[in-house]
Amino acid sequence: MITNDAIILGMLAVILGFVFHTASSDNRFWKRFYRFVPALLLCYFLPSLLTTFGIIDAHESNLYFVASRYLLPASLVLLTLSIDLKGILNLGPKALILFLTGTLGIVIGGPLALLLMSVFNPDLLNGNGPDAIWRGMTTVAGSWIGGGANQAAMKEIYEVGGQVFSAMVAVDVIVANLWMAVLLLMAGNAKNLDARRGADTTAITVLKDRVETMQRKHSRNPTLQDLMLIAAVGFGITAIAHGFADVLAPWFQANAPGLSRFSFTSPFFWLIVIATTLGVIAAFTPAKKLEGAGAAKIGSVFIYFLVATIGTHMDITALRDSPELFLLGLIWMAIHAGLILLVAKLIKAPTFFMAVGSQANVGGAASAPVVAAAFHPSLAPVGVLLAVMGYALGTYAAWFCGQLLRVVGAG
Template sequence: MTTPSPALIQNDIVLFGLIAATLAFVFWTASLKGAWQKFYGVVPPLLLCYFIPGIFNSLGVIDGANSQLYNPVASRVLLPAALVLLTLTIDLKAVMGLGWKLLAMYFGSSLSIMLGAFVAFWLMGQLHPATVAGDTWGGMAALAGSWIGGGANMVAMKEIFEVNETTFGQFVVLDVGVGYVWMAILIFLAGRAKAIDARSGADTRALEDLQQRLADYSAQHARIPSLSDYMLIIGVAFGVVGLAHAVSPPLAAWFAPYPWAHSASLDSPYVWVVLLSTVIGLGLSFTGARKLDGAGASKIGTLLLYVLIACIGMQMDIAALLDRPWLFALGIIWILVHIVLLWGLGKLLKVPFFYFAIGSQSNIGGPASAPVVAAVFHPALAPVGALLGTLGYATGTVAAYLVGIGLRAMAGAG
């Protein structure tokens, strides 16, 4: 038996520099025009941030499995910090002011994704049992985190349910492959929204008021950040992370004697780190800390998230990603259940097509792509996508966690 050759880069500091340079290259080229613009119109930057480190690992340039860059640095520090920053910026009051039907479509979208996971898992269990064997349930929980919340929630589910890196990578491919095709369909249909609304008899008068209200709201919050702003952002994020790590071990120990707590993973300190970071971040959104978003809190949170995604990618084996093509059938069934249920809710409530599109994309795509779909309808509506997409960071962890618990029971994984 031959031992594998040592990786070219074994120093984690050098590895971090390579990851940072890789992310910089992706985002720099994504900002360019011409051929690069066409390329990123097909291949989303998120996928490259995940795959390029995976290529480094597959070629033996790095050894992601034996690096401490992901665990403990990225998963235990950067992930909860990203959750804090992405939840403290939620303007729940503004979201509530958007109208109950829009919120109903958003939460209906989340619920349809949760139900779709169970339907897809059961149906594929009948059609092709091998597809849902092993830790597929954990990969689906991670994907539910992404489709209800975002990348941070997806990674949180990976950690909570200890999903294998290869399985996780397969579901990242499924996330992009299915999610971005649906986004393209929504953008195509957005150009026909007036005709769709005319046929459905939807009341679109609230949209005009909404556009003006959101345009005013967006103009109020822009400012040039200072050094003090950045210090506050970092202090709040990592201060909460430190507090969560201090409190989580005794909380987990308190729940440890109860069998029901074990089945819900409440005896795991890391589960409490994720939950506390999310809850405290959401609590901060009701305070003056929410104003830090005007100084770039959500952008820093997103930056931490992309470093985290790259650190996950560097553990992946590229060749193993396409070993399970039936997973795409599972993903298609899943999203079709979501579409049918949400469309039915929209017909029941007689909402404009915009409500259906943004309700779906704010879940499936999250804050990165929901504003894009919203802006296709009207530029002033982009903040609606941002607000609802960001709201998913707060709801995604809990909802995906429930999906994971349910799927684990269906799989008999214990």
């Protein structure tokens, strides 16, 4: 069993490098392989094998702590720097309606799925301990509304036990990628689906032209100065967030301990909320120009290292022992999918808006561009745009979903 964190970090870096190298390869085998197996799934799955086969002991490693306390808030800052509220509004009301419908479906879907499953298996309402099912579900809510960063945030905010977290990471990854496969199939049949629904797709053409113009205007090769400024903004705001969290959490603990129910006494809660909020504020300052130099890409690098460390806490054998959790995840996703498909039909929205709005929630910035690009390569940034909004909303919406889950699961 390897215990040296430097070796484990190197192994995770090699795994991520291998996945990204093969995913972009022109080799016929790899093209066919990644047609069926999403790269994001491997970023979780391959590190999980290190734990499953006893090669490393993730619970004794400090890598997750470093990734969650330093890389996570910095990534949230860098990803929210690119948020463009005007650009999002210009997508039209249907895109926003479907995105927010997807968020609502996840927020209410979790508690509803838990209630439904508890009728057949009352043991799922297993109280308030660290391995309570509802606590584990908060991490899935964080992942499906925002992404890996928000998932890690919910793990710490709701003090999720290692056993249920391991099982829920497996549920999250498998169910989310099954739904992504469905969306990619829908992308291939978008014309027929749009015609059947009577959706007006002229806005998509305009959108393609606008996105291509924006890309040409703002993208540039980053200089050393750009990269240092990106690091300064990301980690500087992270430091500010840590400083306020270290003051606010003890203050609430001493003066309003009853608010612990809402996580106000958790330093990690304040760390993530403050980092996200300051990142959104920074998006309205000259710091926004750093996005053209690749701030979001660096934030994504941090996210993938976080994803890999989360993967080391995933024991894929946990689903064998708890198949009911997998069914719980499928019901939850079915509620999200059913709601967003219903609204898309009612407002006659293009399949593109429905698919990207859903994946911007469920998959975040890692996979929403993949689904968007399945419609047209120039539309990939639209997936990022909505996914970034998911990062901004993820912490708040997932926390609220956690409060609903607490009511259902803890009684």
